[in-house]
Amino acid sequence: MDFIKSRLSLMMFLQYAVWGIWLPVLATYLQSPVANGGLGFTSGQVGLIIGVAGSIGAVSAPFIAGQFADRYFSTEKFLAVLLVLGGTVKITLAFQESFSAWLLLATLYSVLYMPTLSLTNSMAFAHLQNSEKEFPRVRVWGTIGWIAASWLFPMIWLQSNLEFQILPPFFVGTEVPDATARLADTLKVSGCIAYLYAGFCFLLPHTPPKKDSVEKLAFKKAFRLFSHRSFAVLVAASLPIAVIHQIYFMQTGPFFENQLGMLVTYIAPAMTVGQFAEIGFLAVLGGLLLRLGFKWTITLGALAYFARYAIWGLISLQDASGPSVDAAGQFVWTTPLMIGVFSQILHGLCYACFFASAFMYVDRIADADIRNSAQTVFGIIILGVGPMIAGPTLGILGNVFGEAGVVTNFAGMWFTLATIALLTAALVVFAFKDETKNETNE
Numbered sequence: 097m098d099f100i101k102s103r104l105s106l107m108m109f110l111q112y113a114v115w116g117i118w119l120p121v122l123a124t125y126l127q128s129p130v131a132n133g134g135l136g137f138t139s140g141q142v143g144l145i146i147g148v149a150g151s152i153g154a155v156s157a158p159f160i161a162g163q164f165a166d167r168y169f170s171t172e173k174f175l176a177v178l179l180v181l182g183g184t185v186k187i188t189l190a191f192q193e194s195f196s197a198w199l200l201l202a203t204l205y206s207v208l209y210m211p212t213l214s215l216t217n218s219m220a221f222a223h224l225q226n227s228e229k230e231f232p233r234v235r236v237w238g239t240i241g242w243i244a245a246s247w248l249f250p251m252i253w254l255q256s257n258l259e260f261q262i263l264p265p266f267f268v269g270t271e272v273p274d275a276t277a278r279l280a281d282t283l284k285v286s287g288c289i290a291y292l293y294a295g296f297c298f299l300l301p302h303t304p305p306k307k308d309s310v311e312k313l314a315f316k317k318a319f320r321l322f323s324h325r326s327f328a329v330l331v332a333a334s335l336p337i338a339v340i341h342q343i344y345f346m347q348t349g350p351f352f353e354n355q356l357g358m359l360v361t362y363i364a365p366a367m368t369v370g371q372f373a374e375i376g377f378l379a380v381l382g383g384l385l386l387r388l389g390f391k392w393t394i395t396l397g398a399l400a401y402f403a404r405y406a407i408w409g410l411i412s413l414q415d416a417s418g419p420s421v422d423a424a425g426q427f428v429w430t431t432p433l434m435i436g437v438f439s440q441i442l443h444g445l446c447y448a449c450f451f452a453s454a455f456m457y458v459d460r461i462a463d464a465d466i467r468n469s470a471q472t473v474f475g476i477i478i479l480g481v482g483p484m485i486a487g488p489t490l491g492i493l494g495n496v497f498g499e500a501g502v503v504t505n506f507a508g509m510w511f512t513l514a515t516i517a518l519l520t521a522a523l524v525v526f527a528f529k530d531e532t533k534n535e536t537n538e
Contacts, residue, residue, distance in 0.1 A: 100301055104220050104234045107300060109241035110293040111216050114179075115209070116242030116371075117249055117289070118186075118282040120364040122146065124349035125279035126198070127502060133277030138501030139347070140491025141195050145202045146346050147487030153206025155480035158472045161211040161218075171219045171303035175212055176294040182208035183290030190283035223301045232378070239371050246364035246371075249285060254278055254361040268427045275360045318469040324461060326531045331477055333398070333520050333528070334454055338482025339489055340401060340513045341446070346490055347503060351408065355506045356433045357417030366437045373444025381448045390457045390530050397450025398521035402514050404442040409510035411435050451478070460532045 126142045128134025137145070164174060185205040192198055217235075224230040251258060255269035272278065321327040348367060352358040358366060384393050411432040422428050455471060462470035490503075493512065497505035 100223050101230065101234060103300055104223065105237040106296065107216055107219070107293075108235055108238035109244075110289060110296065111212065111241065112238035113241035113245040114183075114286050114289050114293060117245035117364075118286050119146075119345060120246055120367040121279050121282060121349055121360070123346050124353055124360060124363055125276065125282075127350050128276050128353075133274055133279075135193060135198075137195055137198075138491070139494030139498060139503045140488070140501055141199075142346055143343075143487035143490030143494075145195075145198050147342050147483040147485075147490065149199060149202040150206050150210075150342075151480045151482070151484035151487075152203050153208075153210035154483065155476055156207050157210035157214055158476065160207070161214045167305050169305055171215050171222075171305075172297045172300040175215050175219075175300075176297035178208050178212050178215075179290045179294035179297065182212075183287035183294070185287075186283050186290065187287035190280045190287075219300065219303050222303050236375060239375055243368045243371050245289075246368045249282055250361045250364055253281060269361075270426070271359045271361045271421075279360065318462065318466045318473045321458075321462060321470055321473070324531055325527075326529055327458070327461060329523065329528045330394075330454055330457060331474070333394070333523050334450075334474075334478050335482055335485070336516050336520050337398060337401060337450055338478045339486045340405070340516055341451075342483045342486035343490055343493075343513060344443075346486070347506075347509065350503065351412075351506050351510075352433075352436065354504075355412055355416050356436050357420040357430065358433060358437075359419060359421065359427060362427060367440065369437055369440040370443030370447075373441040374447050375444070377444040377448035378452060381452055384449065385453065385456070390453060390460075390532070391524065391528050393449050393453045394457075394528070395521050395524045397446055397448070397453065398517055398524060400442045400445035400449060401517035402521060404439055404446065405510045405514035405517060407439045407442075408436060409507045409514060412505075412507035412510060454478075457530075457532070 123142050123146065124134070126135050126137045126145060127139065128136070130136040182205055185201055185208060189198065189201045189205065192201060220231055220234050221227045224234065251267050251269075254272055254275045255267075256272060258267050258269040260266060261268055322331075349363045352363050352366060353360060381393075384396075388396065414432065417430060417432060420428055420430050420433050455474065458470050458474045459467055491501070493509050494501045494503050497503050497508040497512075503509050
């Protein structure tokens with residue numbers, strides 16, 4: 097790997113380590129009772145903080161990145177500024193206890209962080225000679241960074257008397273008494289990583305601004321893709337999937353802890369099963385598309401969402417488990433917990449077959465001069481509007497399937513999400529038709 101690709105790979109590692117260290121456990125920290133070290137927020141409030149606040153950043157990101165980085169500042173310097181500001185906000189968040197402060201600062205952080213995702217992608221594309229071949233190899237380091245952060249923090253800070261074992265999670269120990277309260281420290285560490293990353297930005301390849309006079313026209317033209325029935329159907333199918341995808345990040349932590357008895361220490365490492373699977377399924381996605389075509393590959397992704405949530409609903413029908421520990425306080429596997437954790441392998445199938453394929457289809461159906469804008473439009477709808485709907489949706493689920501606004505009937509919630517996924521799969525089967533010139537098998 098040459099020097100440029102090495103720097104871009106480290107950039108991706110840090111980019112997603114900043115995110116992956118806190119997102120898997122945030123809902124657990126926010127929703128856990130104050131007596132247990134959490135903040136005691138309702139499911140609806142958690143939905144607003146993770147869903148709505150995040151969606152505002154996703155919607156504003158293309159305009160911030162496009163209007164400033166692309167036109168007036170070099171990408172690496174603007175990236176450094178956003179990281180310093182975002183890191184400061186993240187550290188400040190760690191000391192907040194009120195919902196209003198959390199919602200305000202989480203929204204501000206989202207506005208600062210989300211543009212960095214597109215900036216790192218655009219920088220990588222600008223400096224890779226064969227981006228189609230080389231970008232996946234660079235981007236995979238982002239997933240590795242997410243996994244590393246999710247594993248190292250709980251190993252170092254949430255456990256004592258750490259020992260190695262052959263079975264996952266490989267390194268086990270005794271959970272510290274204040275483990276839930278210590279989850280706030282993920283925000284502080286994230287901020288520190290962001291500062292380190294900001295300094296590293298000045299070692300990244302120089303990427304000067306470029307003014308594109310036709311961008312506004314291309315952006316408007318991209319909306320004309322709705323005249324294609326397949327694009328309209330794809331958006332209609334992607335919105336509900338985006339909603340239930342976001343709720344995964346909002347409720348998996350509380351589900352693992354409160355229903356399956358997982359210790360807080362192991363929530364983030366357990367959720368990385370999905371990231372490991374994502375790497376594998378993305379590697380074979382090209383072959384799946386050649387064999388199945390876009391229609392059936394996307395359908396397979398929707399059915400994977402159905403299968404995962406249906407499985408989680410089934411294992412939630414029994415009474416909630418106590419902590420999964422032995423008499424010595426060491427982690428032990430129970431059958432429901434093992435099923436819940438390893439069924440996350442379907443997460444890789446969900447993401448690769450549905451979202452990655454959907455973005456590839458948009459790139460295929462759009463004319464060459466509007467492909468970037470088409471991806472932006474689709475991204476705003478899926479990454480912005482979808483999570484925005486997910487927030488109040490979780491609030492409704494908390495009221496219907498919970499007590500005091502907090503989900504307690506996980507079976508009811510997961511079966512509801514499974515039904516949405518199944519209906520979405522049916523929509524793709526009966527309404528979607530591949531309109532690309534070089535159609536793959538239907």
